[in-house]
Amino acid sequence: VRQYGRIADNRFLNSNGGNLAAYLFALSQNHRSEYDNIVNAIRQVVPTFREFELKPDRINADQISLQWFERGSSYLFGPHQLPDGLLRFICLATLLLQPQEDMPDVIIIDEPELGLHPAALLLVGAFFRKVSLSKQIIVATQSATLLDQFTPNEVIVVERTNQMSTFRRLDEANLQ
Secondary structure, three states: OOOOEEOOOOOOOOOOOOOHHHHHHHHHHHOHHHHHHHHHHHHHHOOOEEEEEOOOOOOOOOEEOOEEEEOOOOOOEOHHHOOHHHHHHHHHHHHHHOOOOOOOOEEEEEOOOOOOOHHHHHHHHHHHHHHOOOOEEEEEOOOHHHHOOOOHHHOEEEEEEOOEEEEEEOOHHHHO
16 A cells, blocks of 8 residues: 555555555546545544645656645655554545445455544444445454444344354343
């Protein structure tokens, strides 16, 4: 994600996010509404974020990287200057706010809360809820903040005992 990538690698967001800059560039050109939603989500988490600078490299036009500006500054930041938590949030926001036709039918995410500020986690929970109306989302988490975004009957607990996993839905009455 922090390295240069091929600008042509933009048909879908790769599972490792390695083509994030190329994919965001394609969205900015062809799906402006979704791109703007992603940028606005980032601004909700980091109010100083202004905009990405998504342009092909001047020397090698086949390459692109995730560069960006802060509000009130003309200094161009590189991908190595993005905090890990913000970079993770940008990847999640891009995955969950991309055009429906580009989105996979099943999304599996392990511990999305890692490195995220609680305010960012609240947004991610809202994105999960919205996307779950049309796609299947499976999320593994240990975050009470994230779990609080869902009703007990939306949560499945996995318990491992005697080398066997059992799956059960939470019972709201028992939780009271």
